[in-house]
Amino acid sequence: MDEQQIYARLAEIFEDVFDDDSIQVTPDLSAKDVDGWDSLSHIRLILTVEKAFKIKFSTSEIGKLENVGDLAALIKARI
């Protein structure tokens, strides 16, 4: 799976998690840009990503995520 495919899948996940189909999923996107991206929906996002890509993140990896770019890089390294 290349970067483009990862972002395409992430776009679907963001729509599903935040119930919003207008979110532009770019590397710079972070919690402050999305309505409802709080600590709880962040966990829902992580759980959804883990399930969709069949991977698991460690607690410290989850703690270090700053934006979608970090998340995509982590996914890419893992699959």
Place this chain on the structure above:
Amino acid sequence: MNALYSELQWLPRPPRDFPARLKALAHASDPLGREFQSLALPALDLNQLTRLAKAIDREREAGKSLAPLAPFRLAVLSNSTIDMIVPALVASAARHGVALEVIQPSYDQVAQEALTPDSRINSAKPDAVLFALDYRALPLKLVPGDAETSTRVVDAALDYLQSLCSGIKAHSTAVCILQNFVPPPETLFGSLDRALPGTLRHHLDAINRELASLTFQSGHVLLDIAGLAETVGLANWHNPQLWNMAKFAFSGELIPLYADHVARTIAAIRGKSAKALILDLDNTVWGGVIGDDGLEGIHIAQGDARGEAHLAVQRLALDLRQRGIVLAVCSKNTDEIARQPFEKQPEMLLRLDHIAVFQANWNDKASNIQAIAEALSLGLDAMVFLDDNPVERGLVRQLLPQVRVPELPEDPAGYARTLAAAGYFEATAFAAEDLQRAGFYQDNARRATLQKQMGGVDAYLASLDMTITFQPFDATGRARIVQLINKSNQYNLTTRRYTGPEILEAENDPHVFTLQVRLADIFGDNGMISVVICRPAAEGVWDIDTWLMSCRVLGRKVEHMVLAEILRHARAAGICKLTGTYKPTERNQLVVDHYARLGFVKVAEETSGLTRWEMNVHSASPEQAPMKIVSQGFAAAGETLHA
């Protein structure tokens, strides 16, 4: 993780247009209950549940009616993070016919909320309070080997739980729903933990046991989450990472399962649990098709793996009946034939006097289920329908959405477990009269009268996206053709049996017209489902020597399409007249009117019941059914057939 439970596999998969249907609701006129319930029906994941709950809350706040969902106000008290669970509860409750409103006080305020008269919970006047407590909510000091202190620790925990209930009882009219406690998978000594007083496992065993008897005696409701966690496995249930990060008491993946269990408990409190189980027969109650395989051919014996799977279904049905669930039968069969295994097959556990309504006929199952509900004076929402055939399940779900229809796995070995996992018959109490209830409905397997055919069957059939494929006999199909010719009993006009060489002869004879028919639909390929052989009789006449069909595709107008195909080839071959025969046997009552229904004219009737029929090829115009037609392999046959 076992997907039956973690993915709620008894529920259909969510439709692809789920987000679009959710959006469309914003412009729909109320009441919205039915549409919400239909959206909640599939196995939604956590995100889908969250989106649905958001829509339900939004419409409720906009003042829209959620009828006919039953309103229910549930307060949830927990020592863990339940923010992600609450929306799942709201959406899952809609699946069970409940419009749920959740009252959620601040995190970890359990005792304050329960014990203070004017707390948020007590002043909100909920219908029920759910104590969703995790073992970490209890002060469980570990005192391995110290039996005396161990008893004190357990008693203190139970006192605490009882005081919470008393607080709610004193200050409101709510029912208390008490969750029991899931032990963590980690042990201290190993197996000894279970036996040694003062270990965590020993504490929790004692608390859970006492809690069960306390709730049983007091009228409060026990929610057996320990049992649910055992079912999916303790190591799957507990997730240390999620506890550390966000104080989730259990794995996020299991929230939909947990929420469904809370929802079915609330539905049970509201009296919405199912009361009747309607069973299909062929390949559900026994393996095989009674009309074709006969009494000796069906699988129901001990020692036959396939038979034992169906016996497990019968065992469960019988156990349910004993606890008060009414049993009925809804099968596409000839009534007398369908009753035979119940009367004559010694390995059958179910007997006719266990069945309140016995509906075996050739009408669509939705009409029959409606007739059963009327005969029992029960609502459609009290019915569960068990059927191995996905087309029948789909039809009933579409035409009677209130009826609960579990999805079933490929392997019948999983049928009984799947039905039990669905929890349709959840009860929060058991009374002596429940034991007799199934008997009240007993009238020796009576038959219900069909009111009238349900509308909408055709629209459903059109949605199946069927493709019918016609071919002459060929080497690829030969084995199956021979099998069908020698096995089919019910939809078989003449019941002529032929051997492989005889079929090969027909295949090679340019004067004989042969047809093998396949049918595919959205659920998959049904394979070869019909066989026809026409032989030249007089000049310009084809006699239909053999016409048979699999009963699995009954009611889809396949026979009309087959006739149209025969006519097409007959015209090409210069044939003016088709003749057909119905030769009665013990098993083929089903097709006594086959030719009449297709527009043939009866020309003779013998005392044996044998009838002869004719059709004018040029003036015939058979009914069309909504399916795609593929006709192949006939290219040369068109000319050479002309005798």
